[in-house]
Amino acid sequence: MAPTAVTPVSPPSPTLDSTSKLTKAGTENTIAKTVSNTAPAVAELDASKCTITPTLNPKRVPAPNSPEVWSQGYTSDHMLTARWTEKSGWESPEIRPYGPLSIMPTASVLHYATECFEGMKAYRGDDGKVRLFRPDRNAKRFLQSATRIALPGFAPEEFLKLLKRFVGFEASKWISEPGHFIYIRPTMIATAPALGVQKPREALLYIMMVMFPALDEPTAVPTSPSSGTQMGQEAKGAKGMRLLASNHDMIRAWPGGFGSAKVGANYGPSLVAQGEARERGYNQILWLFGEECYVTEAGGSNFFVLWINESGKKELVTAPLGDGVILEGVTRASVLDLVRRSRPDVEVVERKFTMEELIKAEKEGRLLEGFGAGTAFFIAPVADIHFRGTDVVFPLGKGGDAEFAMGIKKDLKDVMYGRASHEWGVVVPEEKVY
Amino acid sequence: MAPTAVTPVSPPSPTLDSTSKLTKAGTENTIAKTVSNTAPAVAELDASKCTITPTLNPKRVPAPNSPEVWSQGYTSDHMLTARWTEKSGWESPEIRPYGPLSIMPTASVLHYATECFEGMKAYRGDDGKVRLFRPDRNAKRFLQSATRIALPGFAPEEFLKLLKRFVGFEASKWISEPGHFIYIRPTMIATAPALGVQKPREALLYIMMVMFPALDEPTAVPTSPSSGTQMGQEAKGAKGMRLLASNHDMIRAWPGGFGSAKVGANYGPSLVAQGEARERGYNQILWLFGEECYVTEAGGSNFFVLWINESGKKELVTAPLGDGVILEGVTRASVLDLVRRSRPDVEVVERKFTMEELIKAEKEGRLLEGFGAGTAFFIAPVADIHFRGTDVVFPLGKGGDAEFAMGIKKDLKDVMYGRASHEWGVVVPEEKVY
Numbered sequence: 001m002a003p004t005a006v007t008p009v010s011p012p013s014p015t016l017d018s019t020s021k022l023t024k025a026g027t028e029n030t031i032a033k034t035v036s037n038t039a040p041a042v043a044e045l046d047a048s049k050c051t052i053t054p055t056l057n058p059k060r061v062p063a064p065n066s067p068e069v070w071s072q073g074y075t076s077d078h079m080l081t082a083r084w085t086e087k088s089g090w091e092s093p094e095i096r097p098y099g100p101l102s103i104m105p106t107a108s109v110l111h112y113a114t115e116c117f118e119g120m121k122a123y124r125g126d127d128g129k130v131r132l133f134r135p136d137r138n139a140k141r142f143l144q145s146a147t148r149i150a151l152p153g154f155a156p157e158e159f160l161k162l163l164k165r166f167v168g169f170e171a172s173k174w175i176s177e178p179g180h181f182i183y184i185r186p187t188m189i190a191t192a193p194a195l196g197v198q199k200p201r202e203a204l205l206y207i208m209m210v211m212f213p214a215l216d217e218p219t220a221v222p223t224s225p226s227s228g229t230q231m232g233q234e235a236k237g238a239k240g241m242r243l244l245a246s247n248h249d250m251i252r253a254w255p256g257g258f259g260s261a262k263v264g265a266n267y268g269p270s271l272v273a274q275g276e277a278r279e280r281g282y283n284q285i286l287w288l289f290g291e292e293c294y295v296t297e298a299g300g301s302n303f304f305v306l307w308i309n310e311s312g313k314k315e316l317v318t319a320p321l322g323d324g325v326i327l328e329g330v331t332r333a334s335v336l337d338l339v340r341r342s343r344p345d346v347e348v349v350e351r352k353f354t355m356e357e358l359i360k361a362e363k364e365g366r367l368l369e370g371f372g373a374g375t376a377f378f379i380a381p382v383a384d385i386h387f388r389g390t391d392v393v394f395p396l397g398k399g400g401d402a403e404f405a406m407g408i409k410k411d412l413k414d415v416m417y418g419r420a421s422h423e424w425g426v427v428v429p430e431e432k433v434y
Numbered sequence: 435m436a437p438t439a440v441t442p443v444s445p446p447s448p449t450l451d452s453t454s455k456l457t458k459a460g461t462e463n464t465i466a467k468t469v470s471n472t473a474p475a476v477a478e479l480d481a482s483k484c485t486i487t488p489t490l491n492p493k494r495v496p497a498p499n500s501p502e503v504w505s506q507g508y509t510s511d512h513m514l515t516a517r518w519t520e521k522s523g524w525e526s527p528e529i530r531p532y533g534p535l536s537i538m539p540t541a542s543v544l545h546y547a548t549e550c551f552e553g554m555k556a557y558r559g560d561d562g563k564v565r566l567f568r569p570d571r572n573a574k575r576f577l578q579s580a581t582r583i584a585l586p587g588f589a590p591e592e593f594l595k596l597l598k599r600f601v602g603f604e605a606s607k608w609i610s611e612p613g614h615f616i617y618i619r620p621t622m623i624a625t626a627p628a629l630g631v632q633k634p635r636e637a638l639l640y641i642m643m644v645m646f647p648a649l650d651e652p653t654a655v656p657t658s659p660s661s662g663t664q665m666g667q668e669a670k671g672a673k674g675m676r677l678l679a680s681n682h683d684m685i686r687a688w689p690g691g692f693g694s695a696k697v698g699a700n701y702g703p704s705l706v707a708q709g710e711a712r713e714r715g716y717n718q719i720l721w722l723f724g725e726e727c728y729v730t731e732a733g734g735s736n737f738f739v740l741w742i743n744e745s746g747k748k749e750l751v752t753a754p755l756g757d758g759v760i761l762e763g764v765t766r767a768s769v770l771d772l773v774r775r776s777r778p779d780v781e782v783v784e785r786k787f788t789m790e791e792l793i794k795a796e797k798e799g800r801l802l803e804g805f806g807a808g809t810a811f812f813i814a815p816v817a818d819i820h821f822r823g824t825d826v827v828f829p830l831g832k833g834g835d836a837e838f839a840m841g842i843k844k845d846l847k848d849v850m851y852g853r854a855s856h857e858w859g860v861v862v863p864e865e866k867v868y
């Protein structure tokens with residue numbers, strides 16, 4: 001494996017090395033003060049200015065399901081970077097060899113979590129074309145997250161152009177086979193080397209591609225708990241996810257907080273609870289909220305329940321947006337759209353619902369299916385939920401199936417892999433570089 | 435200023451460069467799985483193993499109150515680093531030239547806010563000795579914060595030894611004059627290059643020293659709003675801080691969250707509200723919580739009010755610990771201890787109190803003083819609070835003084851600068867290296 005690992009530390013890069021700014025901050029402030037009254041025009045993010053520096057050390061593409069892929073750290077050959085400063089705005093984006101970032105120990109991102117990201121995938125369709133799934137939604141949310149964490153804004157359409165350019169540059173080598181996909185991680189971090197708790201003055205936007213296993217497939221290889229990925233794989237496939245409901249002393253998000261933004265601050269603080277869930281044999285935490293034990297999200301995914309409601313109708317329910325607790329997932333929105341359009345027999349509601357309702361539905365035989373919905377784990381059916389001494393078991397956990405969830409999954413996959421023509425599947429033009 | 439700014443990008447450092455681990459993750463997992471059953475002994479943090487690599491490019495010490503100092507990004511010559519891996523535990527700590535970190539774009543800290551820090555100061559006393567103020571409290575809290583964010587643990591006393599060693603190494607040059615101080619920032623970040631949302635497998639602990647202006651002094655230089663530091667300086671000195679009360683749509687922390695831990699996730703999400711406060715002419719946000727509008731913290735400081743309570747007694751009140759919303763500040767604890775010990779005329783209570791109580795007290799002429807208490811801003815008296823159309827004005831804001839707060843400040847300063855002998859002031863042995 002050695003050859004792919006020798007990505008060298010980059011030489012001091014003009015887009016990343018901020019040491020030369022260190023002692024200039026004071027004088028720059030003075031300048032900024034003078035100029036700010038005249039509203040200086042700073043550069044906007046501009047995809048047409050993107051430059052390309054190809055790698056001189058191409059990496060090997062690891063086999064699907066190999067340890068490198070399971071590490072969730074094996075990237076493609078390049079990354080796209082764009083630097084921003086308060087003074088000058090966005091510099092020219094650059095596609096360049098993937099490698100370490102040079103970040104000052106004082107950088108805001110390392111202290112104040114001034115960071116946000118997106119998660120998406122690119123798919124090689126049966127027709128040989130590469131597609132993104134509703135990337136406009138990710139672009140819009142990326143901007144919203146950046147704004148929530150005081151990072152700089154940008155035109156979502158320019159970001160989208162950059163994303164397509166980057167994917168089109170890497171795709172022929174890194175998603176070479178129909179039916180394959182790769183995970184894409186756009187990220188923005190605050191890099192200015194100063195400890196003041198203040199709005200970022202320098203930032204770096206970067207996009208990278210990371211090989212991911214198909215976490216939703218029954219063929220997924222079980223790994224040790226300590227090496228586990230987001231959901232753990234032990235209970236995948238036919239049996240479904242096992243969820244541990246969170247306690248009052250571990251709350252993921254709060255109205256007026258930032259649970260609806262894809263910012264780092266939502267993830268790190270969840271790791272302790274998640275680790276406890278794993279140790280107790282569960283795949284993920286089911287995040288509850290309030291004395292009422294409202295059901296919110298499952299791990300890093302939105303959460304859906306299919307049941308017969310108290311009026312005797314088949315209903316799909318998920319927690320509502322609006323109070324800042326729930327992430328507006330692209331998969332979540334697509335599931336809602338799809339079911340509303342194609343399943344007139346199923347009522348679709350976005351409302352608060354509680355563990356008590358789930359328990360009652362199970363007792364009365366009305367509980368049909370539960371599933372997580374997100375990019376990394378796609379559609380992940382749930383077997384059971386452990387809630388303070390009680391197990392709420394879905395039919396899947398009793399040897400049944402998850403036909404409804406699997407149907408949604410198939411429909412979405414058909415769009416992703418070009419088996420069904422749909423505006424959600426956006427074809428990316430490729431540059432033949434390899 | 436050029437000479438001090440040419441800190442080069444470090445050559446690939448064995449303690450920081452994680453690229454060589456990239457493709458080994460998979461195989462390491464297998465090993466970890468095998469070994470984990472036999473509970474392998476991993477190395478503890480050990481201060482006695484600390485090595486020293488002195489800088490070859492010593493920096494100039496900037497003048498107090500110079501632009502470099504106001505930038506809050508000008509560090510001393512060295513930093514202390516210690517790397518940790520899940521497999522091997524803590525590696526030997528190292529004091530080495532300050533410079534950029536090489537961090538992989540996939541590192542957990544850049545995506546999931548797996549980071550925590552401490553804030554403290556070292557003071558050169560009138561007797562020529564260097565002191566830390568209650569550093570055992572910072573060491574203990576640093577461990578608590580690391581644990582809350584799933585970062586590795588350590589023996590607080592070993593951390594304390596490292597801290598003293600580092601301070602003792604830098605002090606003769608960087609805190610050369612009696613009455614001077616420097617800010618110290620211990621930090622821990624998760625560095626493993628993998629995108630799985632999981633407990634960090636690699637981490638870096640580092641300690642650095644940053645030149646800080648005396649943010650609490652009336653002599654503090656006003657700077658432009660865009661260059662402002664944590665509190666802004668315009669309203670400092672005689673007039674005191676102006677606070678803007680937060681709205682329901684912007685909550686700093688919640689019960690069951692992580693407001694009591696010094697983790698990055700508490701800071702980044704506060705920047706938007708803070709920026710709005712600055713633009714409206716206030717220095718900081720006064721963070722309220724709940725429908726009741728409980729008063730919690732002011733900016734990054736704990737918040738105290740001195741008033742005549744409804745029973746007619748002089749009372750010092752601050753929000754209580756225990757539900758995870760309030761940071762257990764070292765200055766907070768010291769103010770409480772000091773007043774309880776030295777001011778029998780003042781009752782000291784830690785309880786929830788609301789904006790309504792403050793407004794009532796002001797109307798009835800019972801409001802005496804308000805002040806923020808923390809390491810960076812020390813004791814910062816408040817002039818007024820703007821709360822939804824109403825201004826709650828302290829006597830200081832009407833031309834009065836803040837005698838009580840200033841008295842506390844003097845007493846604490848006497849300990850910090852060795853003017854009064856007290857166990858809170860911990861002398862640091864110095865190595866004469868410059």
